[in-house]
Amino acid sequence: MPPSQANSNDGFPQDSLLISPDFGARERASRARASGIVHALRFLLCSVCGPERMLYPVTHPAHTNPRPVSQSITRHELILALPDATAMLTLHHLNNSRSQRILWLLEALETPYEIKRYQRDPKTMLAPPELKAVHPLGKSPILTDGDLTLAESGLIIEYLIDRYGDGRFAPAVGTAAQLDFRYWLHYAEGSLMPLILLKLVFRRVAHTPAPFFMRPVLRKVSASAQDGFVDPQLALHLGYLNTHLGKTGWFVGDTVTGADMQMSFPIEAAEARAGLGKYPALAAFLSRIRAEPAYQRALEKGGPFKLS
Numbered sequence: 001m002p003p004s005q006a007n008s009n010d011g012f013p014q015d016s017l018l019i020s021p022d023f024g025a026r027e028r029a030s031r032a033r034a035s036g037i038v039h040a041l042r043f044l045l046c047s048v049c050g051p052e053r054m055l056y057p058v059t060h061p062a063h064t065n066p067r068p069v070s071q072s073i074t075r076h077e078l079i080l081a082l083p084d085a086t087a088m089l090t091l092h093h094l095n096n097s098r099s100q101r102i103l104w105l106l107e108a109l110e111t112p113y114e115i116k117r118y119q120r121d122p123k124t125m126l127a128p129p130e131l132k133a134v135h136p137l138g139k140s141p142i143l144t145d146g147d148l149t150l151a152e153s154g155l156i157i158e159y160l161i162d163r164y165g166d167g168r169f170a171p172a173v174g175t176a177a178q179l180d181f182r183y184w185l186h187y188a189e190g191s192l193m194p195l196i197l198l199k200l201v202f203r204r205v206a207h208t209p210a211p212f213f214m215r216p217v218l219r220k221v222s223a224s225a226q227d228g229f230v231d232p233q234l235a236l237h238l239g240y241l242n243t244h245l246g247k248t249g250w251f252v253g254d255t256v257t258g259a260d261m262q263m264s265f266p267i268e269a270a271e272a273r274a275g276l277g278k279y280p281a282l283a284a285f286l287s288r289i290r291a292e293p294a295y296q297r298a299l300e301k302g303g304p305f306k307l308s
């Protein structure tokens with residue numbers, strides 16, 4: 001039998017298109033060698049530059065302090081190189097809004113800031129037009145820091161922690177926990193909030209003022225959207241969060257981080273719009289964060305906070 005057709009111990013012909021166990025072992029060994037070399041190089045780099053630089057070979061955008069594209073710098077350096085780090089932080093705060101989570105972080109950081117307040121239109125619940133002068137979408141929160149104007153709460157949390165955190169409220173850069181941390185920053189607005197918003201919208205649809213003959217139709221549309229999609233999806237997500245929080249009580253690690261601040265708003269909104277009776281770890285999370293001194297100071301600063 002030609003060697004190319006000889007069977008391996010596991011019965012795979014050696015010339016098979018299937019990858020034989022032997023091939024897998026060779027490939028793993030070669031990957032391990034390559035990764036060993038990469039680790040050794042990283043170690044050398046690390047001892048010269050520090051661990052953050054090792055893990056973030058990013059290019060620097062062309063602004064105040066341009067560097068050659070090939071030169072690696074840390075995310076922290078990027079943040080510190082942003083223009084005008086000395087100006088006062090201003091939070092553009094809308095009542096009863098996601099901005100409350102940023103107030104909590106600012107209070108926890110104990111860094112000086114000022115609040116500019118905006119009130120929702122009591123009928124439409126929309127922000128007043130003045131907020132559009134700060135950012136074209138006119139949504140809150142918006143943070144200004146010197147020449148910088150930042151929108152999106154997840155970004156604002158990352159920015160504040162990177163620039164003013166001194167290592168607090170987020171896991172170290174380059175660790176797996178930091179990926180978890182960023183996961184929750186994205187998840188809160190990307191996955192959970194859309195469902196909670198749908199819940200609010202379909203609840204309202206049922207009570208929209210309409211001619212009497214339309215009302216049963218609206219109620220039917222509302223009920224079938226909630227029963228057929230929104231409620232089962234919410235149950236899926238809230239169950240997932242309940243299991244996760246059941247472990248340490250916090251979203252990342254065993255202490256409060258910016259991830260808890262970001263997740264606080266959708267969980268407060270879920271309590272108001274769907275109830276947390278079936279999710280004891282979520283209810284316990286709310287009690288835990290409400291006991292945090294910085295959270296309480298943020299409530300005093302932000303004014304009444306009641307989601308419906």
Ligand SMILES: N[C@@H](CCC(=O)N[C@@H](CS)C(=O)NCC(=O)O)C(=O)O
Binds near residue numbers: 097099125128138140
């Ligand atoms: N994804 C954005 C959402 C911002 C947002 O929609 N904010 C709401 C308050 S919770 C708002 O400004 N609503 C008033 C409006 O839309 O006019 C974030 O996380 O910052």
